[in-house]
Amino acid sequence: MIDIAIATCSYHPDLAPQDRGVIAELAELGIRATPLIWTDANTSLDQFAAVVVQSTWDSHLDPLAFISWARRVQAQTALFNPLHLLEWNLNKRYLRELEQHGVPITPTLWVATGRSVDLRREVSERGWTRFIIKPVVSAGATETHIFDLDTMELAQATLDRLVARVDLMVQPYLLAFETEGERSYVFFDGVFSHAVRRPPTLKSAPRGFDAPHQMPPIEPELQLSLQVLEKIKETPVYARVDLATNNDGVVRLQEVEIVEPCLFTSLAPGAQQRYARAIAGRLSNGPK
Secondary structure, three states, rough: EEEEEEEOOOOOOOHHHOOHHHHHHHHHOOOOEEEEEEOOOOOOOOOOOOEEEEOOOOHHOHHHHHHHHHHHHHHHHHHOOOOOHHHHHHOOOOOHHHHHOOOOEOOOOOOOOOOOOOHHHHHHHOOOEEEEEEEOOOOOOOOEEEEHHHHHHHHHHHHHHHHOOOOEEEEOHHHHHHHHEEEEEEOOEEEEEEEEEOOOOOOOOOOOOOOOOOEEEOOHHHHHHHHHHHHHOOOOEEEEEEEEOOOOOEEEEEEEEEEOOOHHHHOHHHHHHHHHHHHHOOOOOOOO
């Protein structure tokens, strides 16, 4: 048996339930996978041929500590996804880079830490009536806020509070989230596995459905997802490409998740096996 670790967080010590099934699939391939809480400083890596970052859903709370941990891991064993992809993907400014390479993203006002911004003027110039403020390093809608023109004073105060310590992004609120939700296209080793339709992450947002569910891929969206992956310098072991319809009716990239996404493998028949084989294929002595 080959031993690997699958990194998780303290509130999911046995991995998030949606993706736990990969452990059994890996065992079928001769790979014993052990959950590893990334913040546990006492855990030894000596026995592991690789560490797979999977459910580290608190990494955004201390990104410097997370990257420091990832560097220590990569110095001792194989790390999937690799360090440079984790570093690139942890900060949502990667969207700006992808946009420069021709990928359509939601229009975004990027606000650097400490910068003074007249939010009313910026929003009015862009014609936004509702908008979202969120940190460029975030997950699970942490410090994500929806405002409109009637709450501009609160919006300005919120931006001023946050920008004193973190970089921010301001985007129009997408009405399609309330009906269509967001579409996630999941890839293992660059190969499409399954697509999932998801309701808004922000609990206060109206939603047309309550739970994520598998959906057939929409061909133009699948092609856009593949275009996104082609712009990344190295093929990730796993990746989730999140798309949504903008207020202009155009489908655009929302995020690429290659640090710690929920991969929704329990929703798609065969997905856990495909994920396990992608991991196994990266191990020098594992099955290809």
